[in-house]
Amino acid sequence: MTRCLAAVVGGGVIGGGWAARFLLHGWDVNVVDPDPAAERKLNEVLTNARRSTPGLYEHELPAEGKLRFCSELRDAVAGANWIQESAPERLDLKQRLLADIQLHSDEDAVIGSSTSGFKPSELNQQLKRPQQLLVAHPFNPVYLLPLVELVGDSSTVARASEHLRGVGMFPLHVRQEIDAHIADRLLEAVWREGLWMINDGIATTEEIDDAIRYGFGLRWAQMGMFETYRVAGGEQGMAHFIAQFGPALKWPWTKLMDVPELNDSLIDAIATQSDQQSGQYSIRELERLRDDNLVSILRALKPRDWAAGQLLNRFDHRLAAELKxxxxxxxxxxxxxxxxxxxxxxxxxxxxxxxxxxxxxxxxxxxxxxxxxxxxxxxxxxxxxxxxxxxxxxxxxxxxxxxxxxxxxxxxxxxxxxxxxxxxxxxxxxxxxxxxxxxxxxxxxxxxxxxxxxxxxxxxxxxxxxxxxxxxxxx
Ligand SMILES: NC(=O)c1ccc[n+]([C@@H]2O[C@H](COP(=O)([O-])OP(=O)(O)OC[C@H]3O[C@@H](n4cnc5c(N)ncnc54)[C@H](O)[C@@H]3O)[C@@H](O)[C@H]2O)c1
Missing domain, CATH: 3.10.129.10 (Hotdog Thioesterase)
Incomplete structure (x- = not known):
């Protein structure tokens, strides 16, 4: 496999996950982050990634790449094939950082932003070569979850997709830029409803999570939404499903665009319920539990060569071809x-x-x-x-x-x-x-x-x- 150099700008939750994904798939990685605790936190994430990621595959991954922490942005991005900006979600900060990245990096490097919601046309305002920038929006933990939404110039998206397939990811080309891309737009709608139910005292954080993890969350993991509804329509399929549940869309089943006010009492209710639900675990323990569950679910999709399991199988073929x-x-x-x-x-x-x-x-x-x-x-x-x-x-x-x-x-x-x-x-x-x-x-x-x-x-x-x-x- 091609050995590349990635620069990760901002090594927090998401930047750390990107660094781990690149390193474990054989890329060298430079990281730059002003937080003095960034190196410690990233190494902890990497330790978790090392225990889970290699077991996704039936073949050995290439030798782990080299990790280097840099104090200057220009040192981190110089000569990199891929630069991933994962700084906090603030437009002015990202615009300045991206301009600085472009100034010091190669013209043919891919510059990706992990932004959860900004559009390329907002992020590239200060760039000399705006088409060099893509939204490359991943999911936490980046080292295990394959999806990355790509938004931007289609030839840059095509080049970026090749790189991402080389590290086992599933690039999804979002053909039209919108706020929050595809996945976060969906997640916002569900999250909003969850907040309403807590605000109105209907359900706790744990009850809402139970409603997801014992039910539709399991279906979503392997068939998504529309394929699931097609099956739910029985022998008459999707048309029957829409005839049955379509009218309900006009009933008051959801709060639609209204958002409850995130005042102190709602925030306090969410935090207290969340502590009762899982406060007995540290974040790193929860991450390991989550990773073990994800590895088992992802591997369970392999024998049927289905959804994310098919992606893992294809990557296994790639790894097998490397066996000398x-x-x-x-x-x-x-x-x-x-x-x-x-x-x-x-x-x-x-x-x-x-x-x-x-x-x-x-x-x-x-x-x-x-x-x-x-x-x-x-x-x-x-x-x-x-x-x-x-x-x-x-x-x-x-x-x-x-x-x-x-x-x-x-x-x-x-x-x-x-x-x-x-x-x-x-x-x-x-x-x-x-x-x-x-x-x-x-x-x-x-x-x-x-x-x-x-x-x-x-x-x-x-x-x-x-x-x-x-x-x-x-x-
Ligand atoms: N957390 C998620 O689930 C998630 C998922 C997908 C995308 N994202 C996106 O990823 C980006 C980062 O989010 P996060 O959750 O990792 O946040 P985070 O707070 O964990 O990490 C941000 C990091 O950026 C560093 N930073 C601040 N200023 C910087 C600068 N000038 N140069 C370099 N680094 C700098 C901080 O020190 C911090 O370590 C955001 O755009 C967010 O929307 C987050």
Whole structure:
């Protein structure tokens, strides 16, 4: 993957998240922020990001980039490919900062602003090259949530999108500039209603959050609004849904544009209820809880190749293409980080997940001999008939692992493999001797591989023939 340099101007909640996303996807990052506590806070965010983000993928991310704190803006932005302004939401401050950024940065650098609500035409007032600036509006935590709304010149948006896909994000081109873009416009409407319900004593902060997280929040995560309503219309679909609920839009179900006055008593009510709801956790604890939940939800969308899960799968293909086959020695069949959701009540990787790792290792060996997904679609495959797993050392969430796979026997229908799973620091964690048998998927019976696959199996077996076979094999 291309190694780039990003400059993050303003390293608070959002700037820190951007820095973590860029660094963990292999970019170098310069940060500038006048707050003396910025470095400490950003490093805490980075620690949280390191424990969650790599586990989104089934392959190892590129080596982490280098982080540098700069005291001067011009040092931070010089030579950067991407500059992300994430300073407080004040138009005059952003306009001045952006002009200063443009003065000291390369003409072909992308300048993004994280603004939640300002339009490019407001932000670029003091710029010599206004088309260089984009709104690049992300979501917290930026290191996990893929969406970034892009508003601005379409050729700059196209160039920026390529960069963002390279760090696993989903760029959404907002084709027409509006206040608050698409997502915050929606969120404002929902937030306004929540504030009214607290103001009118109808519900507490916790009850409102329960109404979201036990219900429509789960639907939104995988189908959004309109696809969900299409399904809710039953067999007659969207037309029926609109006929049924359309008239309600004119009933007093919402407060529409009215906003309750955010006076001291309303602010106090919200703060007190919020403390009762989650005051027992520190912000960093809540962030870790949130991250663990997000990783599990995002990973759960992968098997159906749906919504954000599809994006993760595509990024996995990108990472897999970077895997270099070993010139000699066993095949490197898996190189990944253990995700949070593979851990059990004993605080280590559950035994069932070792089966997953070795199944993935066998898939990689199959792909290496041409028995890939196209081969399977053509009616042939290998089935595992025996595993002998030896658990040597504990494996924990966040551990980087490598699996080396050696062909012990590749003859006719038989493929016997030895997988050794090691920690990135070299410790042997687990081994698996695995017997696979070639199968015809139509008859569901054992069969000979195609001549091409058989030749590739025999060639790999011959290449591995001289490798040492550990004493425990066959024991
Ligand atoms: N918090 C969110 O959920 C969220 C989501 C999306 C976008 N945004 C947008 O991101 C931007 C930053 O918001 P935040 O929540 O990270 O705020 P924040 O207060 O956490 O961070 C702002 C940072 O900017 C620094 N700063 C102030 N003046 C600066 C200057 N002259 N140069 C460099 N840094 C300076 C501050 O010290 C602070 O660390 C805003 O435009 C906001 O609308 C926020």
């Amino acid at each position: 086959p070993a010139a000699d020695g066993p095949l490197i069949s898996v190189r990944r980080v253990i995700p949070i959701d593979w851990t059990d009540y004993n605080g280590h990787m559950n035994e069932s997940r070792y089966g997953q790792v070795f199944s993935d290792a066998a898939d990689a060996v199959m792909a290496a001999v041409g028995a890939d997904l196209d081969y399977v679609a053509g009616g042939n495959s290998y089935f595992t008939v025996e595993n002998r797993i030896r658990y040597i050392e504990e494996t924990c969430a966040g551990d980087s692992i490598v699996v080396r796979s050696q062909v012990l026997l590749g003859q006719g229908k038989k493929l016997r493999l030895l997988h050794e799973m090691c920690h990135a620091d070299g410790r042997l964690l687990c081994t698996d001797e695995q017997m696979l048998i070639h199968v015809n998927l139509e008859t569901r019976r054992s069969s000979e591989p195609t001549p091409e696959v058989l030749a590739a199996v025999e060639q790999l077996a011959a290449a591995h023939n001289g490798l040492p076979v550990p004493d425990y094999v066959g024991g």
